[in-house]
Amino acid sequence: MLTKLAGGRIYDPANGRDGAVGDLFVRDGRIVADPGPSSAPDEVHDLTGRVVMAGAIDIHSHIAGGKVNIARLLMAEEHRAAAEGPCGCVGLATPSTHATGCRYAQMGYTAAFEPAMLPSNARHAHLEMADIPLIDTGGYLVLGNDDLLLELLASGAGEEAVADYVGFMLNATRSLAVKAVNPGGINAFKYNQRRLDVDENGPFHAITPRRILTALAGAVQRLGIPHPLHLHGFNLGVPGNVEATLDSIAAVDGLRLHLTHVQFHAYGMEGDRKFSSAAARVAEAVNRRPNISVDVGQIMFGQTVTASADTMAQMNNAGLAHPKKWVMMDIECDAGCGVVPFRYRDKAFVNALQWAIGLELFLLIEDPWRIFLTTDHPNGAPFTSYPELIRLLMDRDHRLARMAELHPALPEHTILGSLTREYSLGEIATMTRAAPARILGLTDRGHLGPRAVADITVYTDRPDRRAMFEKPDLVFKDGRLIVCDGVVVAVLQGRTHVVEPAYDPKIESWMARRFDERMGQRLTHFRIAEEEIRGGTGLIRHACQPGVF
Amino acid sequence: MASERPTPPVARPVVHRDVVCPFCGLGCDDLTVEEEPPSTLAVRSTDCPVARDRFSRTPSAEPPRVAGVAVPLAEAVEAAAAVLAAAQAPLVAGLGTDVDGARAALSLAERLGAVVDHALSDGLYRNLAVLQRTGWIATTLAELRNRCDLLLVAGPDPAALHPRLFERWVAPTPAFQTPPSREVAFLCGEPLDATRTALSRIPVTVLPGDPAKIGDAAAALAAALAEPSRVSGAAGIAAGDIAVLAERLRKARYAVVAWAAAAFASPHADLTVERLVGLVRDANRHTRCAGLPLAGYDNVVGVNQVCTWRFGVPLRTSLAGGVPLHDPHRFAWMRYADVADTVVWVSAFRPEVPTFSAGQTVVALAPPGTVFTDEPAVFIPIGTPGIDHPAQVFRSDTVVALRARGLIDRGLPDGATVLKAIATALPQEAPAC
Numbered sequence: 001m002l003t004k005l006a007g008g009r010i011y012d013p014a015n016g017r018d019g020a021v022g023d024l025f026v027r028d029g030r031i032v033a034d035p036g037p038s039s040a041p042d043e044v045h046d047l048t049g050r051v052v053m054a055g056a057i058d059i060h061s062h063i064a065g066g067k068v069n070i071a072r073l074l075m076a077e078e079h080r081a082a083a084e085g086p087c088g089c090v091g092l093a094t095p096s097t098h099a100t101g102c103r104y105a106q107m108g109y110t111a112a113f114e115p116a117m118l119p120s121n122a123r124h125a126h127l128e129m130a131d132i133p134l135i136d137t138g139g140y141l142v143l144g145n146d147d148l149l150l151e152l153l154a155s156g157a158g159e160e161a162v163a164d165y166v167g168f169m170l171n172a173t174r175s176l177a178v179k180a181v182n183p184g185g186i187n188a189f190k191y192n193q194r195r196l197d198v199d200e201n202g203p204f205h206a207i208t209p210r211r212i213l214t215a216l217a218g219a220v221q222r223l224g225i226p227h228p229l230h231l232h233g234f235n236l237g238v239p240g241n242v243e244a245t246l247d248s249i250a251a252v253d254g255l256r257l258h259l260t261h262v263q264f265h266a267y268g269m270e271g272d273r274k275f276s277s278a279a280a281r282v283a284e285a286v287n288r289r290p291n292i293s294v295d296v297g298q299i300m301f302g303q304t305v306t307a308s309a310d311t312m313a314q315m316n317n318a319g320l321a322h323p324k325k326w327v328m329m330d331i332e333c334d335a336g337c338g339v340v341p342f343r344y345r346d347k348a349f350v351n352a353l354q355w356a357i358g359l360e361l362f363l364l365i366e367d368p369w370r371i372f373l374t375t376d377h378p379n380g381a382p383f384t385s386y387p388e389l390i391r392l393l394m395d396r397d398h399r400l401a402r403m404a405e406l407h408p409a410l411p412e413h414t415i416l417g418s419l420t421r422e423y424s425l426g427e428i429a430t431m432t433r434a435a436p437a438r439i440l441g442l443t444d445r446g447h448l449g450p451r452a453v454a455d456i457t458v459y460t461d462r463p464d465r466r467a468m469f470e471k472p473d474l475v476f477k478d479g480r481l482i483v484c485d486g487v488v489v490a491v492l493q494g495r496t497h498v499v500e501p502a503y504d505p506k507i508e509s510w511m512a513r514r515f516d517e518r519m520g521q522r523l524t525h526f527r528i529a530e531e532e533i534r535g536g537t538g539l540i541r542h543a544c545q546p547g548v549f
Numbered sequence: 550m551a552s553e554r555p556t557p558p559v560a561r562p563v564v565h566r567d568v569v570c571p572f573c574g575l576g577c578d579d580l581t582v583e584e585e586p587p588s589t590l591a592v593r594s595t596d597c598p599v600a601r602d603r604f605s606r607t608p609s610a611e612p613p614r615v616a617g618v619a620v621p622l623a624e625a626v627e628a629a630a631a632v633l634a635a636a637q638a639p640l641v642a643g644l645g646t647d648v649d650g651a652r653a654a655l656s657l658a659e660r661l662g663a664v665v666d667h668a669l670s671d672g673l674y675r676n677l678a679v680l681q682r683t684g685w686i687a688t689t690l691a692e693l694r695n696r697c698d699l700l701l702v703a704g705p706d707p708a709a710l711h712p713r714l715f716e717r718w719v720a721p722t723p724a725f726q727t728p729p730s731r732e733v734a735f736l737c738g739e740p741l742d743a744t745r746t747a748l749s750r751i752p753v754t755v756l757p758g759d760p761a762k763i764g765d766a767a768a769a770l771a772a773a774l775a776e777p778s779r780v781s782g783a784a785g786i787a788a789g790d791i792a793v794l795a796e797r798l799r800k801a802r803y804a805v806v807a808w809a810a811a812a813f814a815s816p817h818a819d820l821t822v823e824r825l826v827g828l829v830r831d832a833n834r835h836t837r838c839a840g841l842p843l844a845g846y847d848n849v850v851g852v853n854q855v856c857t858w859r860f861g862v863p864l865r866t867s868l869a870g871g872v873p874l875h876d877p878h879r880f881a882w883m884r885y886a887d888v889a890d891t892v893v894w895v896s897a898f899r900p901e902v903p904t905f906s907a908g909q910t911v912v913a914l915a916p917p918g919t920v921f922t923d924e925p926a927v928f929i930p931i932g933t934p935g936i937d938h939p940a941q942v943f944r945s946d947t948v949v950a951l952r953a954r955g956l957i958d959r960g961l962p963d964g965a966t967v968l969k970a971i972a973t974a975l976p977q978e979a980p981a982c
Contacts, residue, residue, distance in 0.1 A: 066948055069857045076681055076862050076875055096861035096873075120689070123950040127648055127941060128858045147695070147725050190696060190803065192837045204725055325684040330839055331948055332691045333725065339684075518724050519691050520717055522567050525578045525951055532941070532952060 055110025167503025226441020261297025314338025574845020672811025
């Protein structure tokens with residue numbers, strides 16, 4: 001079947017198209033070149049005057065796995081409050097799998113990635129992701145506090161052995177990338193340490209966070225994994241943590257590094273309140289170093305729930321829980337999880353400044369290929385707030401009007417009012433489509449060139465950018481229409497994106513012994529079989545290229 | 550000549566190694582199970598009574614029945630769909646099934662607008678009630694095994710329900726503590742003989758207080774921990790013993806407080822759990838301490854996980870009216886069974902099913918050989934996860950899911966296949982967003 005999308009204004013940054021009018025052709029779920037006047041399309045959509053982009057991709061959204069389910073359990077009252085949607089989809093900060101798929105698709109997204117999949121919880125995360133309809137998914141494997149890796153490092157193992165370990169773990173858990181969360185810190189918390197400096201040895205394994213960070217960044221490069229090490233940095237939420245953020249950038253010494261939810265890591269200690277924006281310093285460092293990318297983790301105001309593997313940080317925040325209940329877990333000698341409900345208040349100075357810091361980062365970091373639109377769902381805000389966030393980036397007047405409603409001391413503590421930049425549609429397309437696909441190694445996603453998967457979103461060009469991005473006219477997944485005027489019209493199943501880096505299998509006998517002795521689990525049962533991923537039909541493998549990535 | 554060659558002998562018994570046990574929630578995955586063809590199984594590698602009993606239950610397949618009459622599977626599926634299409638107040642419960650079975654059962658329940666619950670969620674809910682009210686600090690089995698230096702067991706010995714708990718997760722030397730050390734204290738409960746044997750090389754303290762007052766003992770411990778001068782006796786345990794244990798807890802490097810809430814006998818047992826959770830939280834003001842709520846028979850933990858991600862809310866939820874309505878009191882299956890007119894009872898792990906009221910229409914999916922007090926409207930024999938078909942099940946600690954493989958072929962369908970077939974046979978509706 002041949003489908004023609006005729007006459008839309010195409011924003012396809014990966015292929016150099018920035019709003020020029022043109023046609024797209026789709027056959028068998030993929031975009032094809034113009035087949036010429038002799039071929040008659042089976043279906044034509046007249047998109048005259050409409051805006052056409054690839055399906056959007058969220059690189060960092062906590063959509064599945066143990067901590068997400070704990071958040072749902074903890075926030076059951078939210079579901080009662082939010083159960084008035086048009087179709088029974090419930091939950092804002094903690095949507096069900098069904099609601100997650102529907103809400104993303106209704107906003108024009110066709111893929112979202114779970115950025116904190118613990119090794120021991122990977123099977124659960126995959127089972128859950130398989131129940132998210134309409135969008136593609138995948139998981140980033142959390143390493144860096146796992147006792148086996150720390151033990152390996154402490155034994156003086158070389159880069160090759162570390163890369164073999166990481167390579168095995170990525171294959172076994174069917175992951176797309178490597179994530180490090182407060183490397184060393186979660187492990188130290190299990191020994192009752194409530195903080196750990198970057199150059200301080202951990203309490204048991206005698207390894208510094210800096211060593212863990214550089215070892216993992218190096219392993220990612222050695223294995224040729226497309227996505228750089230995805231780092232949840234040190235001292236999350238702590239005033240003055242910008243120093244650790246800049247230090248992390250320096251520590252990897254030119255290796256590629258992705259700093260996630262960098263808003264929570266861009267805090268200074270200036271002023272009366274000893275809490276200030278350090279966005280300009282972070283932005284300057286990012287602008288100068290092409291090896292660094294970031295996503296923002298923008299906060300938006302209202303009730304949400306924070307869910308993180310970083311027990312060290314979450315335990316420190318537990319006193320701020322709203323409502324006053326929270327969960328911490330130490331998990332399987334590989335990580336932990338902390339779930340703390342939180343309400344960001346626009347009249348609170350700290351929350352208002354956090355909001356401004358996120359926007360400063362968006363506006364000061366120049367290259368839209370290296371900064372990504374996230375709220376760290378649900379930590380900064382539910383992902384459903386993206387349309388409002390896009391409006392804040394594209395519409396300075398709206399930004400200033402919103403700022404005027406916040407805490408009165410805010411203007412003296414932020415340069416936001418002086419920033420005149422407004423994102424263009426092309427830059428939004430870069431940040432939400434082309435760049436995420438490129439940084440994850442999804443070569444046939446995020447663009448609209450021939451052979452790309454036909455994940456396509458069509459918008460009416462409205463001056464109110466929130467209204468525009470909240471409700472696309474048409475969304476296609478794999479060439480099939482799934483959303484029409486905001487209504488889900490077909491419920492398809494997505495796929496699971498993974499990498500399978502090569503590694504020396506001799507590491508497996510070392511690991512098998514340790515699994516038997518320590519984890520009380522056979523290594524063979526830890527490994528997730530291909531047929532377990534979406535019934536055996538779900539995997540999409542992406543190439544690893546040692547020496548390239 | 551080839552025809553004169555002897556037939557190669559069939560290896561008897563067939564030996565299955567590294568078998569995952571899906572029954573009690575401990576997730577033991579080291580079993581050796583011998584199969585005497587065609588379908589008799591015997592566990593050889595452990596004396597665990599749960600594993601030995603459950604793996605040995607493999608009667609031959611039998612045909613489905615409609616109103617007591619044997620029929621082909623397709624006919625039973627049609628009959629089930631027919632009675633379910635007429636249901637006014639359906640209950641989809643039991644839910645003793647693997648992840649795929651849970652998905653299919655919950656999808657069917659959604660189509661029917663049914664109330665959903667697991668047969669064994671009572672113990673689970675004593676824990677979840679507290680998690681939903683206050684949250685908690687918890688840990689997992691490998692953390693217990695490798696990091697815990699003081700294990701405080703609250704209430705009756707959990708080994709009665711989870712027999713290999715001490716052998717696999719407490720007896721081994723902690724790998725990630727220096728120097729490795731461990732001791733175990735039993736509070737308001739006494740270790741079983743098998744537990745004493747498993748812990749023979751580990752110091753054990755027993756404070757055999759009143760098992761109905763575990764919460765009081767936990768509160769007294771918390772008070773003594775906060776302020777030694779406030780020490781008092783509780784639950785029949787002397788103040789001096791409480792003081793010693795509180796001091797030991799204060800000095801522990803990584804304490805774990807474990808309990809099996811299903812074994813708590815006191816009314817409002819969730820309040821007992823709340824006290825234990827409070828004790829753990831208070832202990833973290835001084836040291837590291839984490840709770841280990843044990844539950845998980847028949848994959849109740851996994852089914853609750855699936856329900857939570859599917860609907861945003863856990864079990865004990867009504868799907869009537871299009872929006873999931875979670876109410877752990879109203880929608881506990883035993884309570885709702887009083888008003889349900891139709892029951893779908895799924896029990897893939899065990900042949901015991903409850904007795905339902907006369908006049909209720911029952912569709913039962915259970916192993917062959919299941920004995921019913923009253924013949925259900927439809928009975929469809931199904932395979933057991935991890936015996937007849939591969940299956941994913943969750944461990945008690947909620948984090949680890951394991952995949953058990955199929956061992957034998959009795960010609961039984963798996964629950965998920967049957968449930969999906971019933972849903973397909975229902976009158977079709979437009980897909981909802």
